[in-house]
Amino acid sequence: MDKIVLKNMAFYGYHGNLESEKSQGQRFFVDVEIKTDLTKPGQTDVLEDSINYVEVYDMVASIMTGESCNLLEHVGALIADSLYQHFQGIIGLSVAVRKPSVPIAGVLDYVEVVTTRGQI
Template identity: 70%
Template sequence: MDKIVLKNMGFYAYHGNLPSETTQGQRFFVDVTVLADLTKPGQTDQLEDSINYVDIYDTVERIMTETPYKLLERVGSLIADELWNSNKGIVGLAVTVRKPSVPISGMLDYVEVTITRGQI
């Protein structure tokens, strides 16, 4: 299956459970992988035959920045559901939301949640 991948999209947002997370905000990073048959756009070279990755970015940006949520699971699910329901050619997708500045006293690079729909 063919893929469209948007990797490491960065956003400043206010998601989290702690008051400091919802008032100060922090950086989040999102990856989206879309599985689709891209044979037709590969032959026609027409955007209307493909899945527009600018639209994917715009959807992710809107969901990441408009409304604060407590859980990465919620944010990832909202993104996955909207992409899944608004793009008829998608047969599978994965949305990964990463939070590098987590309130954990140990050392780690980030926490991430991956939400999938369809065949991955």
């Protein structure tokens, strides 16, 4: 199946369970993978026959830079559900939200939450 993928989108947001995360904010990274049939836009070369990835980016940016959420699980669900409801032709999608600056007393690159909808 065909896919549209937006990788490693970077945003500054105020998501987290700690008050310091909500007041100071931090960087987040998001990947979106949309499973869809790209046969028609591949033949017609018309944007309206596809899923506009600029609109996908804008929807993700609005959520990531918008209202503060406590959990990455909630952020991922907001993105996944918004995209799934807004765009026709999505067979399935996956949203990965990464948080590199986590309040964990240990060494790690990031924490990532992956949310899926439909058939992946």
